[in-house]
Amino acid sequence: MSDFMSLFADLVGSIADLLDPVFHASATAAAIVLFTACVRLLVHPLSRASARGQKARAKLSPQIAELRKKHSKNPEKLQKAVLELHRAEKVSPLSGCLPSLFQLPAFFLLYHLFSNSSIGGEANALLGHKLFEAPLGGRWADALGDGGVFGAQGLVYLGLFAIVAAVATFNFRRTKKQMAATAAATPAGDAGQQMPGMGAMTKVMPFMSFMTLFTVAFVPLAAALYVVTSTTWSAVERAVLYRDVPIGAGALAATAG
Numbered sequence: 001m002s003d004f005m006s007l008f009a010d011l012v013g014s015i016a017d018l019l020d021p022v023f024h025a026s027a028t029a030a031a032i033v034l035f036t037a038c039v040r041l042l043v044h045p046l047s048r049a050s051a052r053g054q055k056a057r058a059k060l061s062p063q064i065a066e067l068r069k070k071h072s073k074n075p076e077k078l079q080k081a082v083l084e085l086h087r088a089e090k091v092s093p094l095s096g097c098l099p100s101l102f103q104l105p106a107f108f109l110l111y112h113l114f115s116n117s118s119i120g121g122e123a124n125a126l127l128g129h130k131l132f133e134a135p136l137g138g139r140w141a142d143a144l145g146d147g148g149v150f151g152a153q154g155l156v157y158l159g160l161f162a163i164v165a166a167v168a169t170f171n172f173r174r175t176k177k178q179m180a181a182t183a184a185a186t187p188a189g190d191a192g193q194q195m196p197g198m199g200a201m202t203k204v205m206p207f208m209s210f211m212t213l214f215t216v217a218f219v220p221l222a223a224a225l226y227v228v229t230s231t232t233w234s235a236v237e238r239a240v241l242y243r244d245v246p247i248g249a250g251a252l253a254a255t256a257g
Contacts, residue, residue: 006120012031012032012035013125028126029131029225035106036106036229043102047241110220114221126222134157134221136222140217167231171209171235172210
């Protein structure tokens with residue numbers, strides 16, 4: 001693991017050296033953004049597959065509505081019947097989660113790299129690199145202790161919070177609109193026949209994007225940069241991939257990343 005982290009640190013350092021003529025002191029931060037973009041490009045085929053899965057699930061809506069009527073008094077049979085339908089049509093109900101799952105290793109690599117004072121038995125030189133005035137190995141609490149909210153470091157975090165809030169608001173409005181359209185299109189008789197647990201999930205879903213604010217606040221700045229870049233990429237990607245998905249079909253995917 002130590003050797004692998006050393007190789008990863010060398011990779012980040014090499015990318016930063018290439019970007020140094022343009023970004024100077026913030027070259028390592030720019031390298032992290034570029035690294036994130038490369039990860040997202042690698043995961044993009046999974047995102048496209050997820051979008052195709054959403055379209056396929058949208059086509060199954062009439063059949064699922066019939067199953068709800070048939071098993072309205074037996075939630076367990078309903079759940080089993082829906083899963084069997086997905087299996088028969090070769091549609092995975094979990095495909096929307098795959099892009100997020102495959103990004104976790106990259107996030108934890110950055111988190112580990114910028115959370116340790118030494119890598120491979122040597123001092124971690126990357127910790128001294130900065131985004132403007134904020135160290136990439138620092139956290140928001142460190143910024144608050146060195147100049148406060150509106151200090152040089154604090155302003156960097158305020159900028160990141162503003163980006164995350166803007167993206168989360170975009171996702172919130174989009175998800176609410178999709179869910180409202182779905183509710184309007186659902187027959188009155190089906191309103192109380194949702195899958196078990198879906199009622200609570202639909203109430204929480206629109207707010208899930210705002211949880212990213214807590215992640216940015218508590219992880220090292222380098223990992224926060226990854227989260228902000230990936231979240232912004234996700235919002236743009238979903239707007240493109242789900243533009244022709246029937247209204248309401250992409251509501252769950254609007255919170256996946």
